[in-house]
Amino acid sequence: MANAFPENSVGLVRPEVFHFDTPLTLANGRQLAHYDLVVETYGQLNAAKSNGVLICHALSGHHHAAGYHTEEDRKAGWWDHYIGPGKPIDTNRFFVVSLNNLGGCHGSTGPQSINPETGEPWGADFPTLRVRDWVATQHRLMQRLGISQWAAVVGGSLGGMQAMRWSLEYPDCLRHCVVIASAMKLSAQNIAFNETARQAIFSDPDFASGHYLKQGSQPTRGLSVARMIGHITYLSDDGMGKKFGRELRSGSFEQGNEEPVEFQIESYLRHQGNSFSKTFDANTYVLMTRALDYFDLAREYNHDPVAAFRNAKSKFLVISFTSDWRFSPERSREIVNALTRAGRDLAYAEIESPFGHDAFLVPNQPRYEALFRSYMQGISI
Numbered sequence: 001m002a003n004a005f006p007e008n009s010v011g012l013v014r015p016e017v018f019h020f021d022t023p024l025t026l027a028n029g030r031q032l033a034h035y036d037l038v039v040e041t042y043g044q045l046n047a048a049k050s051n052g053v054l055i056c057h058a059l060s061g062h063h064h065a066a067g068y069h070t071e072e073d074r075k076a077g078w079w080d081h082y083i084g085p086g087k088p089i090d091t092n093r094f095f096v097v098s099l100n101n102l103g104g105c106h107g108s109t110g111p112q113s114i115n116p117e118t119g120e121p122w123g124a125d126f127p128t129l130r131v132r133d134w135v136a137t138q139h140r141l142m143q144r145l146g147i148s149q150w151a152a153v154v155g156g157s158l159g160g161m162q163a164m165r166w167s168l169e170y171p172d173c174l175r176h177c178v179v180i181a182s183a184m185k186l187s188a189q190n191i192a193f194n195e196t197a198r199q200a201i202f203s204d205p206d207f208a209s210g211h212y213l214k215q216g217s218q219p220t221r222g223l224s225v226a227r228m229i230g231h232i233t234y235l236s237d238d239g240m241g242k243k244f245g246r247e248l249r250s251g252s253f254e255q256g257n258e259e260p261v262e263f264q265i266e267s268y269l270r271h272q273g274n275s276f277s278k279t280f281d282a283n284t285y286v287l288m289t290r291a292l293d294y295f296d297l298a299r300e301y302n303h304d305p306v307a308a309f310r311n312a313k314s315k316f317l318v319i320s321f322t323s324d325w326r327f328s329p330e331r332s333r334e335i336v337n338a339l340t341r342a343g344r345d346l347a348y349a350e351i352e353s354p355f356g357h358d359a360f361l362v363p364n365q366p367r368y369e370a371l372f373r374s375y376m377q378g379i380s381i
Contacts, residue, residue, distance in 0.1 A: 004071045010042040010084050010091055013067035013077075015107065020140060027130040033116065037141055038063045038100045038107035042083060043091035045145070051381040052147045053089060054138060054174075055079065055098040056155030056162035059230070059288050060280060062106040065098035066091075081363035088372040093381060094151060099141060101134045103287045111283035112213065124210020124283055131158075131295045135165045142173065151379050152176035153314075156360035157327060158288070161295050164335070167312040168297070176379055177314045181324055181360045183331035184297040184305055184338070190326065193233050194289040197226035201282050210283050223282045224273030231272050236323035236356035240265060305338035312339075316346040317375045319368070321359040347375060 005011045015038050024032045040063045045052060055065050057078075066083035068076055083089045083096055100108040103126065111126040142150065153174045155163040160182025167177045186194075201207055204222025208215055244265040301308040316339055320332035329350050336348045351368045353359040359368070 005068060008084050008086050009076070009080070010067040012071065013040050013042065013064075013069065015040050015063055015069075017107065018141060018144060020137070020144075022140070024133075024137065024140075026127050026133050028128055030127045032102075032109070032127070035102060035109035035137070036107070036113075037102065037109075037137060038104075039141065040064060040067075040077075040098050042066050042096040042098075043094050045095040045147070046381065048381075049147050050149065050151060051094050052142075052145070052150050053094045053096045054142070054150050054153045054166075055083070055089075055096060056134075056138070056153065056159035056166075057098070057101065058155070058157040058159050059285075059292065060276070061159070062104060063098050063100040063108075064106075066096070078361065082369070082372065088369060088376050089154065090373075090376065094376075097141070097145065099138065102137050103129045103134075103284060103291075105281035105284040110281070111210075111287065112281050121211075121213040122283075123213060124286075126283065126287065128294075129287060129291050131161050131165050131291055132169060134162055134291075135169050138162070138166070139170055139173065148173070150174040150176075151381055152178055152376070154178040154180075155182070156180035157182055157357065158292055158295075161292075161297070164297055165295075167314050167316075168308055171311055171313040174314045176317065177312070178317045178319075178375070179332075179335060180319045181321055181327045181332070181357055182335070183327050184335055185295060186293055187331075191293045193229065193326075194293055197229045198286050198289060200225040200229065201286060204282075207282060210286075212282070218277075219282045220274075220277040223277040223280065223285060224270075226273075226282075226285060227276040227280075228269045228273040231269060233326045234357040236325065236354060238323060239354045239356055242354065244268065305334070306341045309339050309342035309344055312342070312344055314344075316344055318346060318348045319360070319371070320348075320350050321353040321355070321357070321368075322350060323354050324357045324359060326357040 018037045021034045064077045065079045066077040085092050100106040103110045111122045115122045153163045153166045160179040163177050163179050166174055201222040204219035206217040207219040298305040298308040318332050318335050320329035339346045349371050355362045
């Protein structure tokens with residue numbers, strides 16, 4: 001169908017499974033004998049193999065960042081507004097690589113996969129992961145694709161942490177590092193939010209200590225509450241107020257009314273939680289939130305981020321959003337200050353936005369989109 005997709009869409013895309021047989025030693029000392037990564041690519045790799053852009057996803061992200069999986073599918077990839085022909089990450093110029101990280105639940109090896117030693121799903125026995133483990137597997141993928149240097153590594157939130165880790169672990173392998181709504185480490189408050197969400201999962205009787213697949217159950221109630229907790233932190237007070245206020249979905253405060261009162265925001269959060277619990281894996285949620293908690297960019301550099309960034313060779317773009325209180329602009333300014341003191345080449349923008357932490361995903365933000373596009377257009381390929 002010629003007109004099945006918008007003109008500026010990458011159109012129909014097909015995920016590809018990359019199998020790796022070389023054992024991977026993880027940061028915790030454990031080893032995976034082999035693993036799979038599910039990958040999507042958009043655009044064409046040029047003859048010099050110099051136009052590759054790696055997309056690092058956030059907590060609930062996956063490989064499907066742009067385009068559509070079927071002609072009937074009306075749900076585009078999670079960053080479709082920013083990846084495609086003429087978009088900020090322009091697939092007329094760049095070869096874009098997006099993957100589902102190790103430990104994910106969208107096809108890459110993770111807790112739902114079969115443990116070769118037991119013949120049963122890994123479940124809670126899947127190894128804990130660190131951001132550096134994801135970067136190591138992404139580097140292997142890069143080599144498999146025949147790319148020696150990324151034009152850019154781009155990520156928001158947890159994806160931004162991966163992009164920064166790339167700049168330190170493989171400084172010669174990227175020319176630009178794009179860090180959006182991220183931080184060099186989580187605050188105590190952020191760790192507390194993650195632990196509260198995990199406890200919601202653990203308290204679900206169907207969690208079965210993480211081995212729910214063996215007993216044919218799913219801890220959907222706990223995962224739904226965990227998602228509700230997380231989602232609240234991704235939004236802003238002003239944004240929720242403008243969108244929902246104290247509007248009622250049902251019931252009233254009129255005398256004599258016996259119908260329970262339900263606020264619009266309550267209905268919205270329940271919908272978000274229920275939808276998420278049907279498509280995501282609880283063990284993956286636990287694994288990824290812990291990877292967030294464990295991340296500390298400067299831990300191995302005597303907790304000195306300036307010393308850490310002196311190892312980087314790439315140029316940097318750092319973006320924050322005014323209403324983001326989960327990864328506040330202060331966290332991005334800490335990154336910028338460390339980069340400046342380390343003598344790195346960087347650009348920084350704080351974008352006025354009412355959308356909270358989710359702002360990096362939301363379309364129709366002219367200043368964000370224009371700045372993002374301008375920076376990416378300036379990358380030589």
